[in-house]
Amino acid sequence: MPPKKSFPQLSKIQEVELIDDLSQWALGNGLVMYPKDFKPYNAAYAPVTLFPTPFPRSQFEKGIEVAEKFGELYAKVTSNYEWLSKAIEELSQFDKGFTGKLWEVYLKAREFGIVQTKSLGLFRSDYMLDTANGEERIKQVEFNTVSISFGGLSSKVGELHSFLNSKGDYSSDKGNYYRDEDLPVSDSIKGLSEGLAQGVRYYESSESVKDTVVLFVVQHNERNVFDQRLLEYELLKSGIKSKRLTLSEVESSTAIDEATRALKLKSTGQTISVVYYRSAYAPYEFTSEKDWHARYYLEITRAVKCPSLLTQLSGAKKIQQVLTSKAVLGQFLDKESIDTLHDTFVAIHPMDDSEEGLAAQKLAFAEPERFVLKPQREGGGNNIYKQNIPEFLEGLPKSEWPGYILMELIHPPTLKNKILRDGVIIEEGILCELGIFNTVLFDESDGQILYNKAAGYLLRSKTSSSDEGGVAAGFGCVDSVYLY
Amino acid sequence: MPPKKSFPQLSKIQEVELIDDLSQWALGNGLVMYPKDFKPYNAAYAPVTLFPTPFPRSQFEKGIEVAEKFGELYAKVTSNYEWLSKAIEELSQFDKGFTGKLWEVYLKAREFGIVQTKSLGLFRSDYMLDTANGEERIKQVEFNTVSISFGGLSSKVGELHSFLNSKGDYSSDKGNYYRDEDLPVSDSIKGLSEGLAQGVRYYESSESVKDTVVLFVVQHNERNVFDQRLLEYELLKSGIKSKRLTLSEVESSTAIDEATRALKLKSTGQTISVVYYRSAYAPYEFTSEKDWHARYYLEITRAVKCPSLLTQLSGAKKIQQVLTSKAVLGQFLDKESIDTLHDTFVAIHPMDDSEEGLAAQKLAFAEPERFVLKPQREGGGNNIYKQNIPEFLEGLPKSEWPGYILMELIHPPTLKNKILRDGVIIEEGILCELGIFNTVLFDESDGQILYNKAAGYLLRSKTSSSDEGGVAAGFGCVDSVYLY
Ligand SMILES: Nc1ncnc2c1ncn2[C@@H]1O[C@H](COP(=O)(O)OP(=O)(O)OP(=O)(O)O)[C@@H](O)[C@H]1O
Numbered sequence: 001m002p003p004k005k006s007f008p009q010l011s012k013i014q015e016v017e018l019i020d021d022l023s024q025w026a027l028g029n030g031l032v033m034y035p036k037d038f039k040p041y042n043a044a045y046a047p048v049t050l051f052p053t054p055f056p057r058s059q060f061e062k063g064i065e066v067a068e069k070f071g072e073l074y075a076k077v078t079s080n081y082e083w084l085s086k087a088i089e090e091l092s093q094f095d096k097g098f099t100g101k102l103w104e105v106y107l108k109a110r111e112f113g114i115v116q117t118k119s120l121g122l123f124r125s126d127y128m129l130d131t132a133n134g135e136e137r138i139k140q141v142e143f144n145t146v147s148i149s150f151g152g153l154s155s156k157v158g159e160l161h162s163f164l165n166s167k168g169d170y171s172s173d174k175g176n177y178y179r180d181e182d183l184p185v186s187d188s189i190k191g192l193s194e195g196l197a198q199g200v201r202y203y204e205s206s207e208s209v210k211d212t213v214v215l216f217v218v219q220h221n222e223r224n225v226f227d228q229r230l231l232e233y234e235l236l237k238s239g240i241k242s243k244r245l246t247l248s249e250v251e252s253s254t255a256i257d258e259a260t261r262a263l264k265l266k267s268t269g270q271t272i273s274v275v276y277y278r279s280a281y282a283p284y285e286f287t288s289e290k291d292w293h294a295r296y297y298l299e300i301t302r303a304v305k306c307p308s309l310l311t312q313l314s315g316a317k318k319i320q321q322v323l324t325s326k327a328v329l330g331q332f333l334d335k336e337s338i339d340t341l342h343d344t345f346v347a348i349h350p351m352d353d354s355e356e357g358l359a360a361q362k363l364a365f366a367e368p369e370r371f372v373l374k375p376q377r378e379g380g381g382n383n384i385y386k387q388n389i390p391e392f393l394e395g396l397p398k399s400e401w402p403g404y405i406l407m408e409l410i411h412p413p414t415l416k417n418k419i420l421r422d423g424v425i426i427e428e429g430i431l432c433e434l435g436i437f438n439t440v441l442f443d444e445s446d447g448q449i450l451y452n453k454a455a456g457y458l459l460r461s462k463t464s465s466s467d468e469g470g471v472a473a474g475f476g477c478v479d480s481v482y483l484y
Numbered sequence: 485m486p487p488k489k490s491f492p493q494l495s496k497i498q499e500v501e502l503i504d505d506l507s508q509w510a511l512g513n514g515l516v517m518y519p520k521d522f523k524p525y526n527a528a529y530a531p532v533t534l535f536p537t538p539f540p541r542s543q544f545e546k547g548i549e550v551a552e553k554f555g556e557l558y559a560k561v562t563s564n565y566e567w568l569s570k571a572i573e574e575l576s577q578f579d580k581g582f583t584g585k586l587w588e589v590y591l592k593a594r595e596f597g598i599v600q601t602k603s604l605g606l607f608r609s610d611y612m613l614d615t616a617n618g619e620e621r622i623k624q625v626e627f628n629t630v631s632i633s634f635g636g637l638s639s640k641v642g643e644l645h646s647f648l649n650s651k652g653d654y655s656s657d658k659g660n661y662y663r664d665e666d667l668p669v670s671d672s673i674k675g676l677s678e679g680l681a682q683g684v685r686y687y688e689s690s691e692s693v694k695d696t697v698v699l700f701v702v703q704h705n706e707r708n709v710f711d712q713r714l715l716e717y718e719l720l721k722s723g724i725k726s727k728r729l730t731l732s733e734v735e736s737s738t739a740i741d742e743a744t745r746a747l748k749l750k751s752t753g754q755t756i757s758v759v760y761y762r763s764a765y766a767p768y769e770f771t772s773e774k775d776w777h778a779r780y781y782l783e784i785t786r787a788v789k790c791p792s793l794l795t796q797l798s799g800a801k802k803i804q805q806v807l808t809s810k811a812v813l814g815q816f817l818d819k820e821s822i823d824t825l826h827d828t829f830v831a832i833h834p835m836d837d838s839e840e841g842l843a844a845q846k847l848a849f850a851e852p853e854r855f856v857l858k859p860q861r862e863g864g865g866n867n868i869y870k871q872n873i874p875e876f877l878e879g880l881p882k883s884e885w886p887g888y889i890l891m892e893l894i895h896p897p898t899l900k901n902k903i904l905r906d907g908v909i910i911e912e913g914i915l916c917e918l919g920i921f922n923t924v925l926f927d928e929s930d931g932q933i934l935y936n937k938a939a940g941y942l943l944r945s946k947t948s949s950s951d952e953g954g955v956a957a958g959f960g961c962v963d964s965v966y967l968y
């Protein structure tokens with residue numbers, strides 16, 4: 001192994017040329033988003049780092065190694081109705097606003113009858129490199145089971161950094177600064193699309209139909225639409241068509257066949273084999289009972305859901321916390337897998353009135369700077385960090401505390417990469433989060449796994465001063481790894 | 485052959501979906517330009533047609549069939565110094581402002597000594613479908629030998645229309661409206677890059693050097709930069725790097741080796757094997773004597789020029805006019821080629837005091853609506869059309885008339901395609917111009933041809949009410965063919 005390289009050292013002139021090449025490559029190759037208040041005919045490049053960010057090869061490989069084990073774990077959690085329903089039922093008391101609503105919708109669907117037991121997971125397990133013990137080891141931030149994003153742009157940013165490297169922009173003599181094999185490009189576009197295609201193929205063969213489509217359930221005015229489109233284009237290469245509808249358009253644009261519960265597009269009669277949510281992960285998205293009804297409506301169809309309500313619920317932060325117990329893990333996995341996965345966990349504590357919960361409640365006030373407090377929410381911007389925890393808890397009725405989890409902070413290294421955003425360079429140092437994608441097709445009735453495959457990676461970086469790293473929200477950017 | 489299809493008939497709802505798919509595909513796949521007053525981090529999709537435009541297959545194939553013959557013709561014209569110098573010398577009298585300046589620069593370079601006799605042509609022969617005699621036959625509008633554009637975006641718009649077709653957006657049942665084989669995607673990105681690569685490889689083998697680069701001589705603040713970048717990306721795939729400089733940056737950023745006249749980048753020492761102009765075709769681009777000197781400076785280097793001054797000058801509209809004579813063509817081509825090429829010509833008349841010229845001067849006043857009057861200019865917006873001709877000529881000293889040519893108008897059919905531009909649909913009907921790209925590497929000292937190959941096509945469409953069809957200028961858009 002050659003020694004670890006520091007970031008390229010460029011003169012001002014070289015940096016100007018790099019930014020020129022980068023900007024136009026990004027705009028010319030789909031590494032784009034819609035800007036705020038956008039017009040449909042104008043796009044901006046996504047915020048990106050100038051350079052790929054160093055990441056220890058062993059830890060990158062570890063993330064990939066555990067991806068399918070996590071896929072298996074969450075498939076099994078989802079399929080263990082007895083266990084999951086108990087956990088979610090309880091959690092619903094403390095998070096009536098969202099977990100409770102989702103659970104209510106699920107119970108209603110279950111009562112009516114759920115005809116599709118096959119379930120598709122497009123998952124992303126997120127890690128930070130923890131430096132706490134002098135070593136660098138990946139530690140899980142969270143496990144996402146619904147509407148995971150950036151699988152499209154991640155492939156693109158890897159291509160971008162590889163392009164800049166081959167172009168010679170990272171070295172003053174225009175040679176390659178990095179070796180190609182140290183700059184892996186994420187194959188998440190292919191991997192995630194293949195996951196969706198598995199759902200389509202399963203449906204078509206089991207129902208003996210052809211030319212079915214994937215329904216992308218999307219948000220109105222989505223700014224990150226190009227990330228989603230990349231999956232649509234890849235699907236179409238395999239002959240699979242897709243249709244985009246918002247939650248509120250679903251019921252007027254589709255119909256359910258009474259006999260088979262097949263879901264069809266009214267306009268064309270096409271059968272929808274897979275319902276793929278790129279929305280419906282946050283309460284603010286449900287603006288009326290109609291939207292909640294649409295979620296119910298889709299759940300009772302024969303289409304394979306990605307994710308089903310149970311799969312989405314298995315991604316609750318509370319479940320993540322419960323799964324940090326080896327005893328609990330032992331209900332789902334073999335001994336070796338338990339150790340391997342557990343290795344990636346930091347401590348996460350409940351905030352309920354169990355013994356551990358009571359201890360955690362004290363810790364939250366005594367040593368808040370060690371923790372992040374998380375509600376059952378997705379999409380960023382919901383957590384409470386460090387010194388803000390005590391005041392926040394004081395403002396919250398104690399009866400609601402169990403809806404939160406208290407997680408130890410991971411301490412990633414601050415790195416001297418630079419972020420480019422709307423033509424402005426931010427140089428204050430970055431923190432990185434590595435996401436590993438995984439796709440699983442499984443049967444919720446018996447936990448049988450039909451397909452389980454790691455599906456590329458995402459590196460998101462954020463300025464070191466911000467607690468959160470949302471790319472669209474403006475805190476972070478997409479990045480790629482340089483492995484050392 | 486299946487019968488010719490009319491344009492897809494879509495409902496309003498279908499058209500909205502088509503435009504959504506189109507807009508995001510274009511923005512996500514590099515079918516983009518910088519908008520007016522742009523910021524480097526924002527791009528807009530290029531103006532495009534919603535549908536591919538019907539074009540008779542036989543005439544499309546005819547254009548491709550004659551491409552290499554035209555390549556040969558212009559290589560031979562350029563290499564016949566005696567003939568060309570006489571024509572250009574004379575023309576320089578009447579167009580002192582540009583032809584005269586270019587010729588002056590050439591003579592100065594010749595006097596100093598031109599060391600590179602190999603010359604690279606990236607050409608585009610433009611046609612319209614003439615309906616004058618009840619038949620549809622391609623007739624040449626002009627032959628471009630310098631800074632031909634849209635080879636990049638042309639491949640992209642073909643891919644776009646093919647995508648929309650496969651997505652089912654052209655048919656109400658989401659099937660394929662067109663057969664794939666009737667929607668040829670232009671291979672101009674590959675073809676033009678391969679032309680440039682031929683220049684690089686020739687240089688590297690004859691000079692025994694490696695890792696040379698292609699210099700793109702570009703305009704400051706180019707809005708059509710993505711079209712150019714596509715060629716750079718394709719070159720890089722073959723390991724060939726490129727560098728972009730404006731004419732005014734050339735001399736400070738490069739140096740000429742005294743002994744060999746090799747042109748090198750100062751910053752890195754890289755040798756420039758090919759100088760590729762995407763600029764320097766219009767007088768307004770030369771803002772100072774420094775710019776004119778840069779054109780001279782590049783001409784005396786060992787780099788292969790694309791185009792050389794002689795090659796650029798061979799593309800004068802005056803030369804096009806002279807070449808409409810079979811007798812003149814006979815000096816360069818065999819009998820069969822003469823007939824084939826001549827078939828694509830409409831009448832073009834000189835405006836000098838030859839017998840034909842005097843007759844043309846009368847015609848220009850008597851039947852102006854049959855003609856377009858063209859000066860020796862490139863880049864659009866310079867011609868005088870129909871009824872405007874008499875008044876224009878009256879305002880011009882008669883001594884300058886011979887700097888113009890009088891060309892018969894071609895009468896293309898008006899077609900019911902729709903143009904999309906910045907979110908607005910223009911439905912007034914379109915006129916099309918088909919460009920066929922060609923690349924030639926040849927020796928100007930003896931006319932020997934080392935490489936000659938057709939390189940894809942461009943279909944540009946404009947609203948039927950406009951005389952000119954500049955895409956960047958806002959008159960036209962990029963399009964692709966549906967062959968019938
Ligand atoms: N244990 C931790 N240690 C350090 N930082 C953390 C930790 N947990 C969360 N963060 C930071 O907070 C951000 C948001 O947390 P988290 O990913 O759990 O929330 P989320 O709302 O589910 O986000 P997403 O939008 O990714 O679904 C993370 O991306 C990370 O930057």
Ligand SMILES: Nc1ncnc2c1ncn2[C@@H]1O[C@H](COP(=O)(O)OP(=O)(O)OP(=O)(O)O)[C@@H](O)[C@H]1O
Pocket residue numbers: 610612625626628856858861862863864865866867891892893894895917951952953
């Ligand atoms: N003989 C003709 N009949 C009909 N239209 C013509 C004719 N000649 C030119 N035109 C129209 O005028 C436009 C400009 O003419 P031409 O291409 O000769 O000029 P140019 O300045 O060299 O353009 P370019 O930007 O393509 O180099 C053409 O694209 C075409 O639309």
Ligand SMILES: [Mg+2]
Pocket residue numbers: 126141142
């Ligand atoms: Mg997260």
Ligand SMILES: [Mg+2]
Pocket residue numbers: 142143144377378379380
């Ligand atoms: Mg999350």
Ligand SMILES: [Mg+2]
Pocket residue numbers: 610625626
């Ligand atoms: Mg033209």
Ligand SMILES: [Mg+2]
Pocket residue numbers: 626627628861862863864
């Ligand atoms: Mg021209």
